[in-house]
Amino acid sequence: MADAIYAPSQFRIAIAEEATFGTPITNQASFYELDITSPTQPDMASGVVEDTRKRSDGKRVMSQTDTYRVSTGGLYVIPFEAIATLATLDLLLFGVIQDFVSEEVGTPYQKVFNLDDGSTGPDFSADAGKFFTVLGADAENWSATSCVVRNLALSASPGTNGGRLTVSGEFVTGIDIDITSVTATTASWVSPGTKYFPFQSYANCSVAGADLVPYSFSLTLNNGAVRVGFDSSRNATNYHMPLFTVDCEIVAKLDAITDDLIDTYRLDPSQGSAEVAVIMDWGTDDTSGHLKFLLNAIYTGPTTRDFGAESGVGVTLSYSGVDDGTNKALVATIANAIDRSW
DSSP states (O other): OOOOOOOGGGOEEEEEEOSSTTOOOOOGGGOEEOEESSOOOOBHHHHOEEEEOOOSSSOSSOOGGGEEEESSSSOEEEEEEEEOOTTTHHHHHHHHHOOEEEEOSSTTOEEEEEESTTOOOOOGGGTOSOOEEEEEESSSOEEEEEEEEEEEEEEEOTTSGGGBOEEEEEEEESSOOBOSSOOOOGGGSBOOOSOOOBGGGEEEEEETTEEOOEEEEEEEEEOOOEEEOOOTTSOOSEEEOOOOEEEEEEEEEOSTTGGGTHHHHTSOGGGTOOOEEEEEEESOTTSTTOEEEEEEEEESSOOEEEOOOTTSOEEEEEEEEOOOSSSOSEEEEEEOSOOOOO
């Protein structure tokens, strides 16, 4: 009789940068564990190619030959939710933005990513861009090869996870997930660490140079990644990222500054007069622990009153990052003590 009993906290995942598309990482010391808030499981049905139809075989009941199913040829989705840590967030940002600008050659190894008119998506088949092996320590260990981050949502508010910045999103892979004799040596993984980005210690939250008093913050990045091509094993040979989008929502205190922001929403963005600089950051520039998001943004909806906050009436501000040829849709900066050699 099988008598194993598992707890949710026993399910763990980690990611490792790959060098060659289609070749998974097996060195356990290369993996950085994510501080997940709930167990992560691949959506096995998402990547399976299946077709069921009743064959004209003289029967009026289904037969096993009426269903065709293979585990390759599709796109697997691996959803996740985790606490953002200083040791892992730069990997996730690279994985979704895929437009790397620079990394300092010495401590604090500040990294910069952006979305602008040059963001086209890398040629993964030529081993460009950033893609990962995602490894699960599970009742049945699993390994997903050459994953990219299709979307990533970052959010923070005082009442969630102690105010710590939270990330959620999806890894996707066009390569079959391995569930056979996978090694997951968690003792060798790099710890996610305990350096966080608490909402309560943000350094700056501003719109058009005016400081806000934020109640919550969220930023959503999406590249729309889809698989491309088939090799001899029906696995993907590349990914296509058709559109890079960045959206932001800030709920801030209603005051003399935020009360007037409705005026900018009413302007016509096509005339180039409705853009504002939106900044949210933690820490100090060029110091380990620094995290900054700078958007050149337009409003995606009118400012709306939020009457539910205990600390007083707020206003919901919604933005979309846009590139105007001079200002980038997004510049993301993060500094940690890890030399990624990017």
